[in-house]
Every structure is written in C-alpha cells, then in structure tokens.
Amino acid sequence: MASCNSYKLRCSIPGHEMDVRGLAAAAFPEGAFVSVSRDRTGRIWVPSPSPDKGFTEMHCLSGHANFISCVCIIAPNETYPRGLIATGGNDNNICIFTLDRPQPLFTLKGHKNTVCTLSSGKFGTLLSGSWDTTAKVWLNENCMMTLQGHSAAVWAVIILPEQGLMLSGSADKTIKLWKAGRCEKTFTGHEDCVRGLAVISNTEFFSCSNDATIRRWLVTGDCVQVYYSHTNYIYSLAVFPNGQDFISTGEDRTLRIWRKGECTQTIRLPAQSVWCCCILPNGDIVVGASDGIIRVFTEVEDRMASAEDLQAFEDELSNATIDPKTGDLGDIKLEDLPGREHLNEPGNRDGQTRLIKEGQKVEAYQWSVSDDRWMKIGDVVGGSNEQTSKSVMYEGKEYDYVFTIDVNEGGPSMKLPYNVSEDPWLTAHNFLQKNDLSPMFLDQVANFIIENTKGHVVGPAQPAGGDPFTGSGRYIPGSGPNQSAPVGVADPFTGEPLTERSRRESKTNTFGGGAYSSAALRQMTTNIYFPKTDGVTFEQANASQIMAKLKELNGSAPHEHKLSEEILESLEQLLVSVCGPNSTEPLPSIQQISVLWKASHWPEDIVFPVLDIMRLAVRHPQVNQSLCGEAEGVQLCNHLLNLMRPEGRPANQMLALRTLCNCFSGRHGRALLMAQREMVLSRAADLSTVCNKNIHIALATLVLNYAGCLHSQPDLEAKAQCLSVASRALETVQDREAVFRLLVALGTTIASDQTAQDLARSLGVSSQISKYTSVSDPAKVGECCRLVLKELQ
Numbered sequence: 001m002a003s004c005n006s007y008k009l010r011c012s013i014p015g016h017e018m019d020v021r022g023l024a025a026a027a028f029p030e031g032a033f034v035s036v037s038r039d040r041t042g043r044i045w046v047p048s049p050s051p052d053k054g055f056t057e058m059h060c061l062s063g064h065a066n067f068i069s070c071v072c073i074i075a076p077n078e079t080y081p082r083g084l085i086a087t088g089g090n091d092n093n094i095c096i097f098t099l100d101r102p103q104p105l106f107t108l109k110g111h112k113n114t115v116c117t118l119s120s121g122k123f124g125t126l127l128s129g130s131w132d133t134t135a136k137v138w139l140n141e142n143c144m145m146t147l148q149g150h151s152a153a154v155w156a157v158i159i160l161p162e163q164g165l166m167l168s169g170s171a172d173k174t175i176k177l178w179k180a181g182r183c184e185k186t187f188t189g190h191e192d193c194v195r196g197l198a199v200i201s202n203t204e205f206f207s208c209s210n211d212a213t214i215r216r217w218l219v220t221g222d223c224v225q226v227y228y229s230h231t232n233y234i235y236s237l238a239v240f241p242n243g244q245d246f247i248s249t250g251e252d253r254t255l256r257i258w259r260k261g262e263c264t265q266t267i268r269l270p271a272q273s274v275w276c277c278c279i280l281p282n283g284d285i286v287v288g289a290s291d292g293i294i295r296v297f298t299e300v301e302d303r304m305a306s307a308e309d310l311q312a313f314e315d316e317l318s319n320a321t322i323d324p325k326t327g328d329l330g331d332i333k334l335e336d337l338p339g340r341e342h343l344n345e346p347g348n349r350d351g352q353t354r355l356i357k358e359g360q361k362v363e364a365y366q367w368s369v370s371d372d373r374w375m376k377i378g379d380v381v382g383g384s385n386e387q388t389s390k391s392v393m394y395e396g397k398e399y400d401y402v403f404t405i406d407v408n409e410g411g412p413s414m415k416l417p418y419n420v421s422e423d424p425w426l427t428a429h430n431f432l433q434k435n436d437l438s439p440m441f442l443d444q445v446a447n448f449i450i451e452n453t454k455g456h457v458v459g460p461a462q463p464a465g466g467d468p469f470t471g472s473g474r475y476i477p478g479s480g481p482n483q484s485a486p487v488g489v490a491d492p493f494t495g496e497p498l499t500e501r502s503r504r505e506s507k508t509n510t511f512g513g514g515a516y517s518s519a520a521l522r523q524m525t526t527n528i529y530f531p532k533t534d535g536v537t538f539e540q541a542n543a544s545q546i547m548a549k550l551k552e553l554n555g556s557a558p559h560e561h562k563l564s565e566e567i568l569e570s571l572e573q574l575l576v577s578v579c580g581p582n583s584t585e586p587l588p589s590i591q592q593i594s595v596l597w598k599a600s601h602w603p604e605d606i607v608f609p610v611l612d613i614m615r616l617a618v619r620h621p622q623v624n625q626s627l628c629g630e631a632e633g634v635q636l637c638n639h640l641l642n643l644m645r646p647e648g649r650p651a652n653q654m655l656a657l658r659t660l661c662n663c664f665s666g667r668h669g670r671a672l673l674m675a676q677r678e679m680v681l682s683r684a685a686d687l688s689t690v691c692n693k694n695i696h697i698a699l700a701t702l703v704l705n706y707a708g709c710l711h712s713q714p715d716l717e718a719k720a721q722c723l724s725v726a727s728r729a730l731e732t733v734q735d736r737e738a739v740f741r742l743l744v745a746l747g748t749t750i751a752s753d754q755t756a757q758d759l760a761r762s763l764g765v766s767s768q769i770s771k772y773t774s775v776s777d778p779a780k781v782g783e784c785c786r787l788v789l790k791e792l793q
Contacts, residue, residue, distance in 0.1 A: 005299060005370075006265060006299060006369070006370035007257060007265060007267060007285060007297040007298060007299050008297060008298065008299075008304045008305070008310065008370075009295065009296075009297055009304070009305045009309065009310055009313050010053055010054075010284060010296040010297055010298040010303050010304060010305055011053055011054040011055065011295070011296050011305060011309075012293055012294070012295050012296075012309075012313065013045065013054065013055055013293065013294040013295070013296070014292070014293050014294075015035070015043055015045075015057055015294065016035065016037035016039050016041070016043070016288075016292040016293075016294070017037070017039040017292055018037055018038035018039040018067070018292050019037060019038040019273070019275060019288075019289070019290045019291075019292060020035050020036070020037050020275060020276065020288025020289060020292060020293070020294055021036055021037060021038060021067070021068060021069050021070065021275050021276060021288065022035065022036040022068065022069065022070040022071040022087070022275075022276050022288070023035050023036075023071065023276045023277060023278040023286050023287070023288050023294070024071045024072050024073050024085075024278055025073070025278050025279065025280050025281065025286075026044065026073055026083070026085070026099070027073055027075065027076050027082060027083035028076070028082040028083060028099060029046050029058075030047075030281075031046065031047040031280060031281065031282065032044060032045060032046045032047070032058070033045055033055075033278060033280060033286055034061075034071050034073070034085055035071070035286075035288055035294055036061075036068035036069070036070065036071040036087050037067070037068060037288075037292065038067035038068070038425070039067070039292070040062070040064050040065075040066065040067055040068060040089075041060050041061060041062055041068070042060070042061035042062075042068060042071060042085065042087050042097070043057050043059070043060050043061065044057070044058040044059045044061070044085075044099060045057060045058065045294070046058045053303050053304075053305065055296070058099075059099070059101070059102045060102055061085070061087065061095075061097050061102050061104075062102055062103065063087075063095040063097070063103060063104040063107065064087065064089035064090075064091050064093065064095060065089075065091040065093075066089055066090035066091040067089060067090045067425060068087050068088070068089045068090075069088055069089055069090060069114060069115060069116040069117075070087065070088045070115065070116055070117050070118045071085065071086065071087045071088075071118065072085075072086050072118040072119055072120050072126075073085060073086075073120060074086055074096075074120045074124060074126060075120060075122070075124075077123075077124060080098060082098070082099045082100075083099070084096055084097065084098060084105070085097040085098075085099065086118050086120065086126055087118075088114075088115030088116065088117070088118050088128060088130075089114070089115060090114045090425065090429075092109070092111045092112060092113055092114065092115060092130070092132075093107050093108065093109055093111075093115065094107065094108035094111075094115055094118070094126070094128055094138070095107050095108075096108065106141050108126075108128075108138055108141065108143070110136055110143045110146075111128065111130040111132055111134070111136065112130070112132040113130050113131035113132035113153075114130060114131040114429075115128050115129070115130050116129060116130060116131060116153065116154075116155060117129040117154065117155060117156050117157050118157070119157045119158045119159050119166075120159065121159035121161075121166075121762050122159075122161075122761060122762055123139075123758040123759075123761045123762050124139060124140060124758055125137065125138070125139055125159060125758070125759070125762035126138040126139070127157045127158070127159050127166055128157065129153075129154030129155065129156065129157040129168055130153070130154055131153040131154075132153075133148075133150045133151065133152060133153060133154060133170070134146050134147060134148050134150070134154065135147040135150075135154050135157050135166070135168045135178075137166070137181070137720070137759075137762075139716070139720075139755055139758055139759050139762070140755055140758075142716040142717065142755065143717060144716060144717060144720035144759050145181040145717070145720045145721065145724060147166070147168060147176075147178050147181060147183070149176055149183045149186075150168065150170040150172050150174070150176065151170075151172045152170050152171035152172040152193075153170060153171040153193075154168050154169070154170050155169055155170060155171055155193060155194060155195050155196075156168065156169035156170075156194055156195060156196050156197040156207070157169070157197065158197045158198065158199055158205065159762075160199060160202060160205070160219070161199065161201075161202055162202045162764065162767065164179055164180065164727070164762060164763040164764025164765070164767075164768070165177060165178070165179055165184075165219060165764070166178040166179075167197055167205060168197075169194030169195070169196070169197050169207055170193070170194055171193040171194070172193075173188070173190050173191065173192060173193060173194065173209075174186050174187060174188055174190075174194070175187040175190075175194055175197070175207055175217070177219060177221075179727070179728070179731075179763075179764075180723070180724040180725075180727035180728050180763050181720070181721070181724035181728075182685075182724070182728050185219075185221050187207075187217060187221060187223070189215060189223050189226075190207065190209040190211055190213070190215065191209070191211040192209050192210035192211040193209060193210040194207055194208070194209050195208055195209055195210060195233065195234060195235050195236070196208040196234065196235060196236045196237045196248075197237070198237040198238060198239045198246065199239065200216070200239060200243050200244075201243055202219075203218060203219050203220075204216065204217065204218055204219070204224075205217055205219070206237050206239065206246060207237075208234035208235070208236070208237050208248055208250075209233075209234060210233045210234075212228075212230045212231060212232055212233065212234060212250070212252075213226050213227065213228060213230075213234070214226070214227040214230075214234060214237065214248060214258075215227070225261065227258065227261065227263070229256055229263040229266070229351070230248065230250045230252055230254070230256065231252045232250055232251035232252040233250050233251035233252075234248050234249070234250040234251075235249055235250050235251065235273070235274065235275050235276065236248065236249050236250075236274075236275065236276045236277050237277075238277050238278050238279045238285075239279075240279060240283070241279075244260070245257075245258060245259045245260070246258050247277055247279065247285055248277070249274035249275070249276065249277045249287055250274060251272065251273055251274075253268055253269050253270075253271065253272055253273075253274060253322075253377075254266050254267060254268055254269065254274065254351070255267040255269065255274060255277065255285065255287050255297070256351070257285075263349075263350075263351065264350060265350050265351065265369070265370075266350055266351020266366065267297060268317055268351075268366050268375075268377040268378075269287070269289055269295065269317070270291065270316045270317045270319075270320040270378070271289035271290045271291035271293065272289075272290050273289060273290035274287055274288075274289045274290075275288055275289060275290065276288045280296075282298075282300075283298070283299065283300070284296055284297065284298045284300075284303065285297045285298075314375060314376075317375070317376070317377050317378065318375070318376035318377065318378065319378070319379075320377065320378035320379070321378055321379050321380075322364055322377070322378040322379065322380045337355055337356060337357040337362060338356055338357065339356060339357055339358075340356055340358065342354060342356050343356060343365060343374045346367070346372070347367025347369075347374065348367075349367070349369075350367060350368065350369040350370075351366060351367065352366065352367040353365070353366050353367075353377070354366075354367075354374065355380065361379055361380075362379070362380035363376060363378075363379055363380065364376070364377050364378050364379070364380055365377060399417040399418060399419055400418065400419045400420045400453075401417070401418045401419075401420075401452070401453065402415055402416070402417045402418070403415070403416040403417075403418065403448070403449070403452065404416075414431075414435050416431050416445070416449075418449055418453070420453055424446045424447075424449040424450050424453075425446045427446075427449060428445035428446040428449065431445060432445065527747075527751075527787050529743075529744055529747060529780070529783070529784045529787055530744050530747030530748040530751055530784070530787070530788075531707075531708065531711045531747065531748040531751040531752070532704065532707075532708050532744055532748050533708040533709075533711050533712070533748070534708065535661070535664035535665055535670075535705045535708060535709075536661065536701050536704055536705060536741070537619060537661060537662045537664070537665050538615060538658040538661060538662060538698070538701070539619075541579055541612070541616050543575050543576065543579050546575065546609050546612050546613060547568075547571075547572050547575065547609075549609045550568070550571065550609040550610065550613075551568060553606040553609065554568065557602075557603075557606060561602060561603055561606075563599060563602075567595050567599065570591065570592050570595045571592070571595060571596060571599060571610070571613060573586075573592060574588050574592040574593070574595075574596060574613065574617060574623075575613050575616065575617075577592070577620070578616050578617045578619065578620045578623065579616055587622055588617065588620055588622050588623050590626065593617075593622075593623055593626045593627065596610070596613060596614055596617060596623075597627065597632075597636075600614055600639065601639070604643070604648065604649055604652060605649065607643075607652065608649075608651040608652055608655055611643070611652060611655035611656065611659065612655055614627075614655075614659055615655055615658045615659040615662055616662070618659060618662045618663050618665070618666070618669060619662050619665045619666070621666055624663065624665065624666030624667075624668050624669045625666065625668045628663055628666065628668040628669040628671075628672045629668050629672075633668070633671075633672035633675075634672075634676070636672070637660075637672060637673070637676045637679075637680065640656040640659055640660060641656075641679065641680065641683045643655075643656040644656045644657065644683050644684065644686075644687060645683075646686050646687065646689075646690070650690065650692050650695060653687055653690065653692075653695055654692065654694045654695045654698055657684060657687070657695065657698035657699055657701075657702055658698050658701075660673060660680065660684075660702055661698060661701045661702050661705055664705040664708075664709070670709060673705075673706070673709075674706075674709060677706060677718055677721070678721065680702075681702075681703070681706065681721050681722070681725050682721075684699050684702055684703075684725065685699075685724075685725040685728055685729065687699055688728055688729040688731070688732050688733060689732055693734070693735035693737075693738065696729070696733045696734075696735050696738035697735060697737050697738045697741065699729060699733075699738070700726075700729065700733070700737075700738040700739075700740075700741035700742045700745065701741055703722055703725050703726050703729070703741075703742060703745045704741050704742075704744055704745040704748065706718075706722050706745075707719075707722045707726075707744075707745040707746075707748040707749045708748055710722060710749065711748050711749070711751065716755055716756065716759075719749050719753070719756045719759075720756075720759055722745060722749045723746065723749055723750075723756065723759060723760055723763060723765070724763070726742045726745050726746050726749070727746075727763055727764075727765055727768060729742055730742055730768055730769065731768075736775065736777075736778060736781050739772060739781055740778070740780055740781045740784060743769065743772065743781065743784045743785055743788055744784060746760065746765060746769070746788050747784065747787060747788045747791065750788070750791050750792070751791065757791060757792055760792055761792055765788075765792065766789055766792050769785050769788060769789070770785075770789065772785040773785050773786050773789065
C-alpha cells in the first residue's frame with residue numbers, strides 16, 4: 001500500500017455522547033482500540049469489514065457510576081490470552097474488563113478521588129494516578145503499594161519496560177521516578193502541570209505539560225530536548241514503534257506529528273479540546289476530542305476517506321468557531337488584519353495559521369504542506385474587547401459567570417464562579433469540596449452549569465488562568481518433605497552447628513554454611529534456604545561487660561540523670577534472669593521490667609547499654625508480654641522508632657533494630673510488630689543509607705522476620721512492603737551477611753505465592769539481584785540468589 005507521508009482522515013466515529021477522554025490500542029482483535037468517555041461508557045472498536053474503511057462497535061462497556069477519565073490495556077497472559085481492559089473514572093474506581101463481556105470482571109477500590117491515568121506493565125502490574133495526589137500499584141485484584149510524594153493531582157503515570165521503574169507526572173509541575181515504592185528522583189523543568197508521559201526506551205521518556213512544551217528526559221534526570229509548537233495545553237502523547245517519532249494533542253485543537261524532533265504536520269480538528277490519542281499497530285492515529293467524536297487518520301492512501309468525506313471534514317472545520325480566549329490565536333484587532341489577498345502567499349511551514357479580515361468577520365486559515373494550500377479552520381468569534389466587557393469580578397478574579405447556588409432550602413446561598421473555558425464537572429467538584437457539600441450533588445451542579453452556558457465551547461482557560469482539572473496553583477517453598485543436612489552444616493545466621501533435633505523441627509533451619517560445599521548444595525532436591533518462618537534473633541551477649549559499661553556511664557552522668565544503686569541492681573538482676581544458662585534463674589519481676597522501661601529513656605548519648613539489656617530481655621516470655629502487650633506495646637514501638645531516626649546515633653539505631661527483631665521471639669511481640677508493620681518497616685528502610693554494616697544486618701533481619709510471619713498469610717499489601725524495603729536496601733547494602741538475609745527475605749516472601757512473584761518481577765528484582773549469582777564467599781549468597789531467581793523464572 002502506498003504511503004503519502006502525510007496523514008489524512010480515514011474516518012470519523014460518532015459513537016460517544018460526550019467528550020472522549022481516553023484511547024488505547026487493544027491487543028485483540030487485530031486493529032481494534034478502546035475508547036472511554038465522559039458519557040460513562042467505554043467502547044471497543046474493530047475494523048469494519050465494509051468498504052467504508054471505518055470501525056464497528058464490538059462492545060459498550062459499563063460499570064462506572066460517573067464519567068470515565070482513562071483507559072489502558074493489560075497485556076495477554078495465560079489466564080486472559082486476549083488481555084484485559086482497565087478504565088479509571090470519577091467514581092474513584094478502576095474497572096477491569098475482558099473483551100468478551102460489557103460488565104467488569106472486577107473493580108479496584110482504594111483511591112479517594114478521580115482516577116485520571118493508568119499504565120500497565122509486565123506480569124499484570126497496573127499503575128494508577130489520581131486527583132488524591134497518589135499513585136497506586138495494583139496486581140490482580142490487590143493494591144500492592146501506594147506512591148506518596150506529590151503535592152497535587154497525579155495526572156500521568158507510566159511503567160518503564162525494564163528495571164522496575166515507574167514514573168508519575170503531577171499538577172505540582174514535577175515528575176517523579178519510583179523504584180520499589182520509593183521516590184528515587186524528582187524531575188523539574190516544566191512551568192505548569194504535567195499532563196502526559198510516554199515511554200521512549202528503558203532509559204528515556206517524553207512528558208507534556210500545560211506550559212505548551214514537550215520534554216525529552218533521561219531517567220538519570222537530564223532533560224535532553226524541549227519541543228515547541230503547540231500554543232496551549234498539551235494533553236497527550238504517543239510514540240511510534242521506532243521510539244523516536246511521536247504525536248501530541250492539546251487544547252489548541254490540534255493533532256501534531258513529530259519526526260526527527262520537528263513538528264512536520266499539524267492537523268486541526270473542529271473541537272476545542274483534543275484530549276487523547278493512540279497509535280494503532282498499522283501506524284494509523286486515533287484521536288478523541290471534546291465533541292464526542294473519535295477520528296482516525298492514516299498516511300496510507302488505500303485507507304484514506306473518500307474525496308467526499310475529506311471535503312465534508314474540511315467543511316466541518318471551516319464552519320467551526322474559534323474563541324481567541326483559548327490563547328492560540330493571540331489578541332485580535334480587526335482593523336489591523338489583512339484581507340483575503342494575504343492567502344496568495346504560501347505558508348512557511350505545515351500548520352502555520354493566518355487570520356484574515358472578511359468584511360466584519362475574522363477567518364482563520366492553516367497552511368497544509370501536503371495540499372500546498374491554505375485551509376480554512378474556522379471563524380474567529382469575540383476579540384479582546386468583548387472578553388473584557390463581559391467579565392465578572394469575584395474575589396479579585398475575572399469570570400464569565402458567577403452563579404448563585406442554593407443547595408439547602410432556607411440555608412445561605414453560595415457563589416460559584418465559572419469561565420466557559422473550564423470543565424463543568426471539575427468546577428462542580430471543586431465547588432462542592434470547597435463548601436463541604438456532598439458529592440451526590442456533582443451531576444446536579446455540573447448540569448446546572450452546562451444548561452446555563454449553552455452555546456459556549458467548553459475547554460480549559462488560557463495558560464495564565466486555572467487548569468480546568470487541577471485548578472492550576474490550587475492545589476507506599478516451603479520445602480517439600482524435610483531433608484536432613486549432613487552433620488557439620490552450620491546455621492548461616494548464628495554460625496553454630498545444626499543439631500539433628502533442630503533439623504527435624506524446622507523446615508528452614510537446615511542452611512548451607514561454610515562446611516557444606518556449593519556442589520553438594522546444588523545436588524539437593526529441596527530448597528534449604530527459604531521460606532524461613534522462624535524468627536532470627538540477636539542472642540550473643542556479655543552480661544558483665546554490659547553492666548560494666550552501664551556503671552561507667554552512670555558514674556560520669558549529670559546528677560539529674562544518675563541511676564540509683566537500687567536501679568542498677570534491679571537492671572543487673574534482670575540481665576541475669578534473661579541471660580542465665582538454665583531455667584533455674586528467677587523470673588523477671590514487674591518492678592525490674594518497669595525499671596528497664598524508665599531507664600531506656602536515659603539521654604541518647606549514654607542509653608545504649610540499657611538498650612542492650614532491653615534487646616536481650618524482650619526474648620523472655622514475661623518481658624515480651626509486659627513490654628509488647630496491648631497497653632504498653634505501642635509506647636515501646638514509638639520509643640524505638642524515635643531512636644531509629646536517620647539523624648540519630650548509630651549505636652542506638654542498631655540496638656533499636658535488634659530489639660525489634662528479638663520482639664518476634666514472643667507472640668505478643670509478633671502481634672505488636674505486625675500491627676505496626678507499615679510504620680516500622682518504613683522507618684527501618686530509611687536506615688539502609690547509613691554506612692554501617694551492623695545496622696544493615698539488623699535491618700535485613702527485621703525484613704526477614706516480617707517475611708517469615710507473612711509467609712502463610714494472604715496479606716499481599718504487607719508482602720509488597722517487604723519486597724519494596726528489601727529491594728531498596730539491596731541498592732545500598734554491601735555487607736554480604738546483610739545481602740544474604742535480604743535474599744532469604746525475598747525468597748520467603750515470594751515462595752509459593754504467584755502474585756508476590758509477579759510483583760517482584762514487576763519491581764525488577766531479578767535484574768537487581770542477578771549480580772549475586774557468582775558470589776562464592778560466602779557460598780550461601782550465590783546459592784540463595786540462584787534459588788530466588790529460579791522462583792522468578
């Protein structure tokens with residue numbers, strides 16, 4: 001089929017009743033795509049077998065309670081060989097559809113405001129962005145993590161093909177790079193809201209903004225190019241398969257085609273807002289606009305519309321009206337404009353616009369390189385004088401209308417300012433939120449605005465005004481049967497020989513250590529490393545040295561902090577009780593435990609020996625129950641987290657982490673830490689950047705203990721946090737023992753859990769840990785790494 005190297009209309013599809021807000025090329029059937037609209041429906045379109053070169057509606061998707069903002073395709077897998085469709089809407093929900101039926105397969109709930117952007121990745125991962133300022137990572141029917149950090153609506157998200165990297169663009173004018181749930185980098189440069197993102201490669205991406213620019217970025221943070229051509233907000237981007245050429249759409253009523261970094265073609269549409277676009281596998285371009293029409297453009301002559309349809313499209317364009325307040329034509333003074341003779345001169349570039357005076361009218365023309373002529377693109381209505389004369393002042397700003405709204409009979413009336421270039425639903429949403437009114441009035445208020453502003457084009461205001469959607473500035477195996485290891489196998493956590501009894505009682509304590517060769521391990525038929533479900537604790541202690549240090553520090557402590565002889569004796573007795581060699585030692589008393597708790601609030605520069613006693617004491621069932629019980633547990637947790645502040649003292653950080661690890665030895669401690677899991681792991685993760693191997697080992701052990709507790713539980717969000725913290729820690733941790741424990745934590749989290757394995761793949765865990773496969777000193781690191789990678793195959 002011949003290509004004319006210039007896109008022309010293939011067909012217009014008038015299927016939706018309101019704005020088309022999202023488009024996505026479908027995985028099946030061939031050549032199909034999906035559209036979503038403010039009319040609350042999604043529609044699947046397939047190429048029509050008839051000779052009109054158009055598309056036929058295959059399904060009308062329903063399920064949202066309010067308008068639909070975005071759509072993406074989830075790639076085919078074994079369960080759904082045709083892929084899935086995800087749609088996000090103003091009802092705060094995400095609906096997941098198959099291509100076989102119009103009702104949702106399931107609905108994802110969790111966002112607190114409109115879901116306005118979606119992106120899918122490998123292994124079924126879905127990334128969503130919302131007006132609630134967060135992005136969320138979903139896998140199957142579960143929210144795995146919430147990405148928090150933006151200060152305004154998240155308008156664009158994408159998942160990069162490799163490395164487990166995700167990007168979010170926001171109305172706060174920034175783009176953030178996320179890895180394993182953590183913000184790794186913030187990109188600044190756009191001067192207004194970021195509205196769209198598009199993948200170029202593993203290391204590059206495009207962004208577009210309300211500042212009317214497109215930027216090309218490296219994931220390292222460098223902006224390598226800025227593209228100028230649009231004259232108003234840019235809403236969407238799509239990249240051609242060559243990874244270099246792309247298309248963009250915006251509020252200047254245009255679709256623009258970019259080749260080799262230059263805008264080579266501008267296609268005007270007879271609608272103010274060109275909200276969305278996508279590229280079909282055959283290279284055709286689909287765009288959706290505020291007039292509810294989907295239009296498909298092609299550069300293949302055999303698929304172009306008939307001469308009659310092309311002329312009808314041009315006539316529709318020439319009969320459109322253009323409001324100069326949209327900002328793309330500049331300020332117009334009728335007396336300064338040339339007449340029709342100005343069109344005798346050819347244009348300088350494709351898409352160039354000229355205004356001419358025709359009697360008392362102003363007409364707009366655009367230069368078409370492919371047709372070598374000026375094409376009329378509409379009549380200009382309203383100049384700068386008209387705009388000023390009809391403005392209404394409210395709270396120091398100019399508006400086209402200021403409505404008086406009476407929501408409650410007998411109650412005070414409320415003012416609702418509105419510009420005809422704004423979106424009525426967002427204006428209604430902001431009005432309800434500002435006045436603390438129920439969202440149930442949204443449609444009522446929006447329809448009131450529409451009814452009372454009929455005849456005006458609805459679309460965003462000039463860049464200097466408020467964004468109609470963001471308001472501009474307003475605004476985280478089991479093995480099979482047990483296999484006994486040969487005598488001489490050392491526990492990799494303690495270095496001690498494993499007894500026959502311990503090997504019989506634990507599926508996972510039979511760890512390959514220094515006395516056991518790698519070759520022998522590879523011959524074993526069971527995984528002896530993970531899942532490790534029994535907690536790892538820090539047992540080693542020298543009671544006499546601890547007490548000697550405590551007394552030394554007490555001797556030089558300021559008078560107001562000196563511990564009495566009775567307190568020192570009580571702490572020493574407690575230490576003997578919890579560290580004694582046998583069960584004949586006296587049980588810790590309530591008074592001793594109370595003294596320990598009070599002494600743990602000693603000044604931070606001298607408290608570490610007390611923390612060491614606490615670290616040992618919480619292993620004892622009675623102390624564990626007393627300090628970690630319902631009444632005192634939260635206080636203990638908060639105290640330890642305070643000592644773990646990133647700016648805190650390394651000794652305190654390490655001992656607080658070790659104390660938390662040892663809390664897992666009792667059921668009350670486990671219950672406490674599981675209840676406080678999100679806060680504890682979040683604070684602990686911040687210590688991965690501290691250059692201290694003992695802290696890293698304690699951090700890795702804490703993650704491992706959480707992984708062990710979660711192994712048999714279906715709490716995927718908690719497992720996601722374990723994966724995230726382990727992955728983040730592996731970015732900075734160098735000590736091989738800490739690396740090993742993090743690998744065991746990963747293995748324990750994903751063992752026998754397909755969903756957790758899929759999430760680990762989507763986070764790029766395989767590529768992150770593959771460097772450890774060749775580690776032979778100690779051998780357990782390489783062996784464990786290979787077993788984790790085997791789980792992720």
